[in-house]
Amino acid sequence: MNLQQPITYIKGVSLARAELLYKELGIKTCxxxxxxxxxxxxxxxxxxxxxxxxxxxxxVQIIGKIINLKTVPQKRGSRLVATFIDKTGTxxxxxxxxxxxxxxxxxxNEPYVxxxxxxxxxxxxxxxxxxxxxxxxxxxxxxxxxxxVYSSTEKLTNKNITNRVIRGFIEDLLVKxxxxxxxxxxxxxxxxxxxxxxxxxxxxxxxxxxxxxxAKAQYRLKxxxxxxxxxxxxRKKQLQKIKIKGFVFENVGETFTNFxxxxxxxxLTNAQKRVLKEIxxxxxxHAHMNRLLQGDVGSGKTIVALLxxxxxxxxxxxxxxMAPTEILAIQHYNAITELLQNMDVSVEILTGSTxxxxxxxxxxxxxxxxxxxxxxxxxxxxxxxxxxxxxxAIIDEQHRFGVAQRAKMWRKxxxxxxxxxxxxxxxxxxxxxxxxxxxxxxxxxxxxxxxKEVKTVHRYDSNRLSIFKFLKEExxxxxxxxxxxxxxxxxxxxxxxxxxxxxxxxxxxxxxxxYQISIVHGxxxxxxxxxxxxRFVKGETQIMVATTVIEVxxxxxxxxxxxxxxxxxxxxxxxxxxxxxxxxxxxQSYCILLSSFKLSSEAKTRLKTMVETSDGFKIAExxxxxxxxxxxxxxxQSGVLNLKIxxxxxxxxxxxxxxxxxxxxxxxxxxxxxxVHASILKxxxxxxxxxxxxxxxS
Ligand code: ADP
Ligand code: MG
Numbered sequence: 001m002n003l004q005q006p007i008t009y010i011k012g013v014s015l016a017r018a019e020l021l022y023k024e025l026g027i028k029t030c031x032x033x034x035x036x037x038x039x040x041x042x043x044x045x046x047x048x049x050x051x052x053x054x055x056x057x058x059x060v061q062i063i064g065k066i067i068n069l070k071t072v073p074q075k076r077g078s079r080l081v082a083t084f085i086d087k088t089g090t091x092x093x094x095x096x097x098x099x100x101x102x103x104x105x106x107x108x109n110e111p112y113v114x115x116x117x118x119x120x121x122x123x124x125x126x127x128x129x130x131x132x133x134x135x136x137x138x139x140x141x142x143x144x145x146x147x148x149v150y151s152s153t154e155k156l157t158n159k160n161i162t163n164r165v166i167r168g169f170i171e172d173l174l175v176k177x178x179x180x181x182x183x184x185x186x187x188x189x190x191x192x193x194x195x196x197x198x199x200x201x202x203x204x205x206x207x208x209x210x211x212x213x214x215a216k217a218q219y220r221l222k223x224x225x226x227x228x229x230x231x232x233x234x235r236k237k238q239l240q241k242i243k244i245k246g247f248v249f250e251n252v253g254e255t256f257t258n259f260x261x262x263x264x265x266x267x268l269t270n271a272q273k274r275v276l277k278e279i280x281x282x283x284x285x286h287a288h289m290n291r292l293l294q295g296d297v298g299s300g301k302t303i304v305a306l307l308x309x310x311x312x313x314x315x316x317x318x319x320x321x322m323a324p325t326e327i328l329a330i331q332h333y334n335a336i337t338e339l340l341q342n343m344d345v346s347v348e349i350l351t352g353s354t355x356x357x358x359x360x361x362x363x364x365x366x367x368x369x370x371x372x373x374x375x376x377x378x379x380x381x382x383x384x385x386x387x388x389x390x391x392x393a394i395i396d397e398q399h400r401f402g403v404a405q406r407a408k409m410w411r412k413x414x415x416x417x418x419x420x421x422x423x424x425x426x427x428x429x430x431x432x433x434x435x436x437x438x439x440x441x442x443x444x445x446x447x448x449x450x451x452k453e454v455k456t457v458h459r460y461d462s463n464r465l466s467i468f469k470f471l472k473e474e475x476x477x478x479x480x481x482x483x484x485x486x487x488x489x490x491x492x493x494x495x496x497x498x499x500x501x502x503x504x505x506x507x508x509x510x511x512x513x514x515y516q517i518s519i520v521h522g523x524x525x526x527x528x529x530x531x532x533x534x535r536f537v538k539g540e541t542q543i544m545v546a547t548t549v550i551e552v553x554x555x556x557x558x559x560x561x562x563x564x565x566x567x568x569x570x571x572x573x574x575x576x577x578x579x580x581x582x583x584x585x586x587x588q589s590y591c592i593l594l595s596s597f598k599l600s601s602e603a604k605t606r607l608k609t610m611v612e613t614s615d616g617f618k619i620a621e622x623x624x625x626x627x628x629x630x631x632x633x634x635x636x637q638s639g640v641l642n643l644k645i646x647x648x649x650x651x652x653x654x655x656x657x658x659x660x661x662x663x664x665x666x667x668x669x670x671x672x673x674x675x676v677h678a679s680i681l682k683x684x685x686x687x688x689x690x691x692x693x694x695x696x697x698s
Contacts, residue, residue, distance in 0.1 A: 251314050
């Protein structure tokens, strides 16, 4: 039996039904159907007595009998009401459809098993449209007591492809194929990792014999799914390490040492030191570095980036640093030129607004090797940018760039340069493992000393006046403040108006010449943005009114207050990024989240989380729980969206176990050539070919 056959092979699946199943659920082949897993189960092993029913009981099963049946007229047609009793009490069964037929066929005073959803109204329980079965027939059936529920759609239900019908299809299929289901894990795997055999797992996930087998079957299938994803990622990483030889940076040379001993403005944190060590280990070996550096806002990634670039320069290579926005590129440029001011290292910046003449100069000095460090935006990816010898490429804020950009950087030299990807958006570990499983990961999990936690509060729009008063007090102390407005593309016009209205009211409240205000938004010319930004950086203005363009990376240590307008419209990671703009100096800083009174429950959770914690990883976990992996940046290109049974949030412990199993396997048998691993290798190849786990398993 070939599982790749279309589902029309199954009894009862006509061409029309097959088309509908494909359209609605993406089920095309028998294999698709076999791996269409129930999303929950109805437990019919349990019976209730009527006196056990509670208002919050949802679906229940009761044994009893009908003692009375009556038709009650209503506006349109009539409803059928049965009085149903057991030894302990009475409930009502109600039908609105099929009244006539039911009235004739239901039996009075005969024991029934009823099953359905319970309603509670005016002191009585009732059950609309219950499933009814005579007790004597119920006893004859050997059907499984735990029943699977498959997700369905309205269109399918309308065409009478109900849960029961889908269950029938799968039953028919399982009967036909159960003896051809092969195991893809070796015997010792099943034993070591305590896994149900594949066939048992598939049978029990669809038609479980009992609760404990449901759990075991799910565990096995989740483990398998996650295991093969991890195996792909880890093997890819392993192959890259073997195939792609990196440039070897043998020397920790003069520039690095000179800077480290004479010009470092502060002591590195232990976390920064550890990460540098990890990077140095990579570049000193023959391996090609492909490393992700995670570090919360303000954790000090820039200095790590600079030192890493100096390593390249000391080995006669050039280095580049790419940022997602022009403002951020400028900040990096300013920070790095300042750090290097007493050293002889050439640094340039290239963005979309670099003038032609300057651009030409940069092209030339890049090509002849006199330019050592180039900082810029994605303009750096243009084909015209040719280096003499690029050895290190650093990409800041990875989640704004795609995998494609990473790949483009690779091609900027005949041998790919070492790549360091930096992100300030903490990614929950489970997600990082699945998204970046092919990268090595370093984490700066320690903030520079002396930082005070940013005091965060949630206030309503009506508190605005007292907030303005607070801002004035802070400004009087010499501090600077940010006031940020949302800018979401779909409603750009409205947002722009909000920003301008807000700006006008702030101008009224904070009049010149006592107060100076900068404004930065997406509709401004880059040169104007830079001008305004710089006024704020230099302290010439005390208030920065902005849309989220300042979200990433901007560093003004004197700023002590971040006010977020319409905070309910921001996502958690954005809010976290924004808050990271303050608390960069030694002074106490504040983050004020303003919202309207009307808040969705998700928005409430977001704001509450921000008030309660400043740990970026915790915030990321909440974000993942709220939005699911599908809506987080970067997941679109990866396989994590196509998971059929595992859930990255709920099944994180299985993920760790599966990943460890894959690591152990590759240590024992790097190329999966041992005969005992033949079945794993076969599945691995199949997935590789089809780029999806369940796509062709038979
Ligand atoms: P991010 O990781 O968000 O890019 P930055 O590199 O911009 O953080 O660093 C934030 C601030 O902390 C900068 O002003 C930087 O000079 C300072 N900083 C970084 N590392 C240290 C350290 N080890 N000790 C003290 N200050 C540091
Ligand atoms: Mg940064």
